[in-house]
Amino acid sequence: MIQLTVNGKKQSVDADPTTPLLWVIREQLGMTGTKFGCGIAQCGACTVLVNGEAVRSCVYPVSAVGKQKVETIESLEQKGELSKIQKAWVENEVPQCGYCQSGMIMATTALLRKKPKPTDADIDAAVTNICRCGTFQEVRAAIHMAAKA
């Protein structure tokens, strides 16, 4: 059994230690907000935070989590109240199909914790997720809005 803390909750899962964190979160903990896109850390749909760092969970073995705190998209809304980033996403009507947006929002969450007022260059460097619908223009606007909130 592997012990890990996800969204503040201690969890114990029976998984092969090489199983990517993504699939433990999705299939064993039943939280499907974190998405599978590529499996090789290219697209960022699977982005979660480990110790506050944005990581691509599709290549992050569950055994490497240890005592580090894992945060997923499901942790951001508290008692029905969206985070300021999520609110900015709604306000700017960012999502199209929405599939990549959990990853985008988690990458942004990590960014704004480190750089509360990011420049465009900071955003370019931190949010490298693929969006095939092409929501980038709204993503950038939403990040700036969240930074001002």
Place this chain on the structure above:
Amino acid sequence: MNARLPMVTRRQFIAGSAAVGSGLALGIPLLVSTELAAAEAAPEIGAWVVIRPDNTVVVRVVRSEMGQGTLTGLAQLVAEELECDWSKITTEYPTPGESLRRKRVWGSFSTGGSRGIRESHEYVRKGGAAARMMLVQAAANAWGVSADQCTAANSVITHGVTGRTVSFGAIAEAASKLPVPTEIVLKDPKVWKVIGKRIRRLDTRDKVNGSRVYGIDLTFPGMLNATIRECPVFGGKLKSFDGAKALKMKGVKHVIAVGETAVAVVADTFWQAKTGIEAVTIEWDEGPNAKVSSESIAQNLQEGLSAQQAFVGNEAGNMAVAMTAAASKIESQYFYPYQNHATMEPMNATARWTPDRCDVWVPTQDGESSLAATIAAAGIPAEKCDVHKINLGGGFGRRGAFQDYTRQAVLIAKQIPGTHIKLIWTREEDMTQGRYHPIMACKITGTFDASKKLTGIHMRLSGQSILAVVRPAIVEQQKGRDPAVFQGVADSGEHAFGYTIPNLMVDHAMRNQPIPPGFWRGVNVNQNAIFFECFMDELAETAGTDAVEFRRQFLGNHPRNLAALNAAAEAIGWTKPAPAGVFRGIAQMKAYGSFVAAACELSVRDGNKVKIHRMVAATDPGYAVNPAQIERQVSGSFVYGLSALFEQECTVKAGRIEQKNFDTYNSIRLAQMPKVETIILQGGGPEWGGIGEPTICVAAPAVLNALYRATGKRYRTVPLKKHGITLV
């Protein structure tokens, strides 16, 4: 993103769905589906609207929402005529099985070809109007007054004379018992108050907190997960496999053949299935295409460029004479590659099969197409099958006409009766089992008289036909010609050529390949716009005329094309000098009934690093149902188009697609995103244009034309990464 097809009747649908059992052609008995069961408890006011006692308005939507905003747009159309309180609106998807039982009361489910709104706007507005008329009539009946003394607004009916009011919710039950009116007069667009407004999407909130359920997220009690490997050589078959090692792995339950071409591993979890299939030894019978390569295909296309036989798509004057009489000519060759849709959510479907019932849950662009595949694979009568549409993580044409994943899920579930099976493709499977943007080469020749006046153009296409594979009946009807190949340069219709050229020949040497082609956002207009609009710049340069001025010479009969071109040119500041080091390009086209143009400003560093500073799009779809969503579709289409232009090509080696993931098939990122400005024109008229696809096609030629001005090099083969050029 199907090419435009004639209205498909139910019988044609059945005939066209190749392997559909005969059961579908017969009467289908009533069967209550889960989706509508809840709504059916509340009164249905005509086919499109259900109103619950609490005044909630349920609008039925049959086109699939995959990010393009059609769900909200279609609801706006219904609400406009219904006169309901927008804050009470919700939506639901009827199932395709339900639709068939009700004689296709909701029309086509197909969500491609940018048709969602433009081809259903009239009947859904009528659906809203019919419901309003029934509600008003019911209120009038209750009050014993004439219906024409009553009005509906904001979900309340008012009797003008007495001031009596009743809510939609209170009168809905009575209204549902009235006959559905057939004489319906729709509002004049001038008085629209819901259509045309920047109304917020109905489906945003659950996309920001992870709660939206996509096909890949489904779970059912006892469900098993599967993944699949199909013969990587197109046309090849499964010879043998050994699953013994995989079967010893934890969680792996079954290793099975799927049809004649694939092996699946079924396990407790997807990850177990995925690691399991990597442990299966598979021997393929690679079949006749094992030697096909990009080089062999290119050779075949090259031969077509000068072949005698070709299908004519558009003709004016006498091009043969113009060719002989020409004082001078220019000729160029262009090339457009195979490309994969690469939806963010890989293909998936969940199926449960028993001898008496087969249900499929699938993210689909066409529920009816999914149902046809389900029935064919299930081997049980049509009335015992249904499809439940689940949210899509992108479609772009991959999830409509092609239902290979649906078929596979059913074929797997059939071997494990009674258990829900969720089939998920790996990205590698998704990349190598695509339905690819067809490959096309083009030789294009322009003729001039002695005064450097353009006298004619011959545009010879050589390459693959989508319809020959996907809709062979249409090709047969046209004696071998694929009309969709000519999108954007066609002689008439929604993809009509946007210029008048004195002598013109557009023809196609059909050179089909064993690589399965598909409808890919924008379809054939993508390559035709590059071929023609880049060549227009080449012609303008030869004629010594400004690129916009040159185009205007041939736009006299095409006022809406001209208006779009002018709008883009003006917004980019075409006649004013560009900032130092910045270069401009422009292109225009008609696609999917919309008139579109794009202009861009870019600069180039070190000869190969392109920075696009600005892109302007002008689009005239006739009517703009939701400008905010149009803007997002336009900038999104540019991301799709620029990714294709700079990065994307699927190459073929030994009968297989070489690119297996985003590391070799990249898509542009936020840092590369240019600022996009959208200008919406509303030319009105009887033909409504589409939104999702039209603008994609003008992005690439506008950039290529600017790139020529910046570098002096004319890149006629894409993607640009082949030339070492990157978007920064």
